[in-house]
Amino acid sequence: MGLFKRNPFGHILLIKKWIIRYLGIITHRRFRGFNELQIEGSEVIKNLPHNNVLFISNHQTYFADVVAMFHVFNASLSGREDSIKNIGYIWNPKLNVYYVAAKETMKSGLLPKIFAYAGSISIERTWRAEGKDVNRQVKMSDISSIAKALKDGWVITFPQGTTTPFKPIRKGTAHIIKRYEPIVVPVVIDGFRRSFDKKGLRVKKKNILQSMEIKAPLDIDYKNDSIEDIVEKIEYSIEQHPSFLKVLTKKQIEDMEELNKQRKYNV
Template sequence: MGLFKKNPFGHILFIKKWIIRVFGVISHGRYQRFNDLKIEGSEIIRDLPESNVLFVSNHQTYFADVAAMLHVFNASLKGRIDSLKNVGYIWNPKLNIYYIAASETMKSGLLPKIFAYTGSISIQRTWRSAGKDVNRQVKMSDITNIGTALNDGWVITFPQGTTTPFKPIRRGTAHIIKTYKPIVIPIVIDGFRRSFDKKGLMIKKRGVLQSFVIKKPIEIDYENDSMDEIVKQIEHSIEQHKSFLKVVSEKEYQKSEEELNKQRTFWRD
């Protein structure tokens, strides 16, 4: 790799590699030491093609979710089986991994601007801006940039566009799928909201059992499935359909918390 070789977005790969290395080492303990990330399905990552793969996931924090994905993907590609042991896997990271993020989030400070260099495809949200509801047209340049990223590698998206659970899937994700016909891999995460602050930068609680489940590709008929059918498939695959929403009694909630705490004893051992 030439020292000044760039990706399609003009990012120098040598700089990108070092940013991922540094932040990878710094963030590793968030999933391996302070908290315990349980991974399922890493073998699916190893069987994927080099490009035109779209990961769809539920969303719990601004940055910790993506950081975990970069760790899991690179560890899986280096032969780790559902594990992040030995952070050496981050030394030569896969550099054509991108993630879709709101431009206002990635411009909100120096740290987000640095994070953006690791692979952000910054888009203008059509429904929300500066904490207020808006109604804007989709920028075609945003769609084109996502297509460019898919052509070059893997793209991560959070199709609800918010960290609030059980919000509707944005139809823009279905439009991307219909247009570019990527392999669509669902991911379901949990525990991040309990362990990190909303931005995912600060550790809020230690000893939390986090989960990261990679599922098999969604079976999509790109020509005949409607946008609504694709949206419904995504909702179910990332477990954000209303049918997954269960109202429990206080007694049931306390019991489930006790069970979780038993699993968190690794921190006290």
């Protein structure tokens, strides 16, 4: 690597590498220490191509979700199976991993700006700004930035655009999928909003069982699937379709209670 080699966004890769290393070291115990991250499906990561991969996920905190994915992705690429044991994997991280985030969030302080250098594609939300509902046009420069990141590597996005569960999927994600035809990998997370504050910076509660399931890539017919078809596939794959809001059976309730005992958390 050249000393001042840059990625397509102008970030110096050596600086980005050291930021990821440092943040990885100081956050590792949040997922393997204070709490325990249970991982499923890491073999999917090992079989993905170098670029044009889009990870779609439900969203629970501003930053902890992405940090956990950086840990899991790099651990998986280093040969670990459903584990982030031993932090050595962070020494040589994958540098072409990006994540979509709200521009106002990434400019809200020094720490978010450091996070942004590690891989943020900062976009202007079309429906929310400064805590208020808005209605504005999508900026083509934001779409171009996501396309540039997909061409270079992997992109993480949260298609609901909010940490509130069961909110509608934003159609912009479906348009990007249809236009750029990435491999789409669903990720389902849980336990993060119980263990962290909303920003995902402060450990709110310890001994929480966190989980991350990496599913097989979606089967998408890029030419014939409609935007609505793709939205529905996203909803089901990240378990945010309204059908998941259903009346539970007695057995399901008992299973959930048993799981909550493991999580040491009373809902």
